[in-house]
Amino acid sequence: MNKVLHFTQNSDRVVYVTSDTHWNHNPKWPVPLWQSRGYKSLEESNVHIIQSINERVRENDILFHLGDLTLNCTEEQFERFIGSIVCKNIYTLWGNHNSPAWKIYQREVAGVYYTKGYTGYSIDPLTNKQIMGGPNNAFVELLAANVEIYPLRYKNIIFIGNYAEVVVDGLYFVLCHYPIYVFNHMKDGAIQLCGHSHYNLPLSQADDPSSKILDVGWDGWAKPLAVKEIVDIVANKKVMVVDHHGREE
Numbered sequence: 001m002n003k004v005l006h007f008t009q010n011s012d013r014v015v016y017v018t019s020d021t022h023w024n025h026n027p028k029w030p031v032p033l034w035q036s037r038g039y040k041s042l043e044e045s046n047v048h049i050i051q052s053i054n055e056r057v058r059e060n061d062i063l064f065h066l067g068d069l070t071l072n073c074t075e076e077q078f079e080r081f082i083g084s085i086v087c088k089n090i091y092t093l094w095g096n097h098n099s100p101a102w103k104i105y106q107r108e109v110a111g112v113y114y115t116k117g118y119t120g121y122s123i124d125p126l127t128n129k130q131i132m133g134g135p136n137n138a139f140v141e142l143l144a145a146n147v148e149i150y151p152l153r154y155k156n157i158i159f160i161g162n163y164a165e166v167v168v169d170g171l172y173f174v175l176c177h178y179p180i181y182v183f184n185h186m187k188d189g190a191i192q193l194c195g196h197s198h199y200n201l202p203l204s205q206a207d208d209p210s211s212k213i214l215d216v217g218w219d220g221w222a223k224p225l226a227v228k229e230i231v232d233i234v235a236n237k238k239v240m241v242v243d244h245h246g247r248e249e
Helices: 042-056 075-084 101-116 137-146 227-236
Strands: 005-007 015-018 062-065 090-092 152-154 157-159 163-168 171-176 191-194 213-215
Touching: 015 227, 042 075, 075 101, 101 152, 101 157, 171 227, 191 227, 213 227
Parallel strands: 005 163, 015 062, 062 090, 090 157, 171 191, 191 213
Antiparallel strands: 152 157, 163 171
16 A cells, blocks of 8 residues: 555554464464464463453554464354454554455455446456456456555554555654565654564564664564554664665655
């Protein structure tokens, strides 16, 4: 999503960030993810994730989730998960584990085209051939599978794509599921927030001073972090100067 999102915090609305909750993830690994996180069972992990979010993030707060929200979920389980979260404004990036949210998202995109009335005969955008035979629902579904719309709200989830730049109370943040070594406004002190590595990448750990990059994932914190907490954590991290990005434009 190209548009920079702007937020102002107040007593009724605080901005939080998290990533890689992997709710319901029960991999067939020698040490399952929930066990490596210190939980005794998948169910304990699932319950604690919801409790931890709800203990911090209120209904009108903003929660940015940087990808891998759930894994191994049915749509019914996914609905139960998001329905259990009090926050009504969960801005969600795509990660590398997007099931079943991606399927739900595609269906919502298709719904936009149906609502707008784009159901006549038209051209297949992939083959450039006319689709024949009856109302063109197949075309709408095909188009939705190849077109993305952001932001797009689904209940308390707001899909915002693979990447976002966000300003909170004048502070600039670059959000992505993956760590970005060189990012926009880094010379001006922007903070890059990420996940994916499950707190195993030294550069994005809190005590590495190399650059203002921070892994906000569940493995490092087991809770969403407030923007104020993030700012305090990265205070000891340096503004990295790279190539022409360190010079005045």
